[in-house]
Amino acid sequence: MKTDSIFYRLFQTFPSAFFELINLQASEANAYNFASVELKQTAFCIDGVFLPVADTSSQPIYFVEVQFQKDNEFYARLFSEIFLYLRLYAPTTDWRAVVIFPRRSLEPIQVQAYRVLLESKLVTRLYLNELGEVTEHSLGVGIIKLVVINKKETPLLARNLITKTRLEVVDQALKQKVLDLIETIVVYKLPLISRQELIKMFGLDNFDIKTTRIYEEVRDEVIEEVRDEVRQEQTLEVVIRLLRRRIGNLSQQLQDSISQLSTEQLENLAEALLDFSTEENLVAWLKDNSTQA
Template structure:
């Protein structure tokens, strides 16, 4: 399962879930922007970073990593990337590291070289199979679906879909959450077709509603706007981008201006 992609998509769409995993108020996400960062001088990228919206010394940077495969060299790479990033930027914020494992058995057993950092309180290790079983938010329950046993995953997904229908009022967010739940199940049941998955989860009916279709269209437009900065960096003009993405020139300009102000 492409777990890192799922988690980064989850944090991009619902950053509050990350802070719920840390047992912090979901509102903490309002002070952050989740993105990937690149150190151009060294040609490396860190995919999961929560950067404070304002450069306030009391607000830490969070470096998030999803690790679902055993890797003896993981911590050497993880800490090296963090310190190189801090060295090459002008940020003065404190920092925290967060590593998400499916179980403790996935983590490397020999961590002697990094025990001071791991025990310092700077690094939080989260084991999904040890999260509480009751009273969790729909976001946390969606995260736990990743490690749900196959024999109970479909039933759990249907419960989450029904919970999303009842609790999530924003139609665009509801659509994104339903797609994430479906994606997790698709990766779990690779032998089934998308149509079989949709029938198993009962998603066919909701996708035919006018509200869902409108939310889908809105999400597609947002996805197109996110590609504008990249296309500009390749040398495309505003008019060319508008034509290729089937957007108005004004929409492209606004997306470019928003990126430059970040």
């Protein structure tokens, strides 16, 4: 699932959910505008920035980053983006960074260089699988939970959120946006869901999945992503097994580095490893190839 775009839409639709996530009042959202910021002349793009509106400039800027993949360089990139933003835009207000992980295991381990920042009030780290009771009361946070909940529980939570949306959201335009967002997440997570299941989930008498706003743009893309993920996982498993036969057990750090490779890179590694005899051969290959697209 392309979680960056999902969360961007989510925080655009429900900015209050962000502030509830960080234990502030939902009304705080009224003092902010939300946007994605691309930093000029660089390859950096910050997932989301909550900027105080003009008459509430005493409020801090909130930088939001969503990280759903293991990336040992994540914090290096995050703080580079933040400080480059501060240099380019020279804001006069305080700032905060909020990092959203689906679970703790995806957070980088080697963080010594950033420990002062991570342990300060400037940075908040959130783990979506540890969300508490707030998901039961907040529609926006409940939709966030929908992104990370397991596939088996997805239909029930989606139905509850759809009911909650119809009961609580009065504005018809906003209601449709929320239902579209729930639908998008469901189709991303369950690309093979049947027409009958969607009829039941959305409580409609006549519902054709192929006429939904996002079906055509999502289904083929998601199925291809699923195929790619399966192919990548299978290739990764084979490569790790072959490497163990050639050079013995691999350290966790090396396994993490290999898991970041694309399917094409893994296939190239499968060919190259036939010439490996030591761990140093693997380290050298990764150094030369892991950063290449």
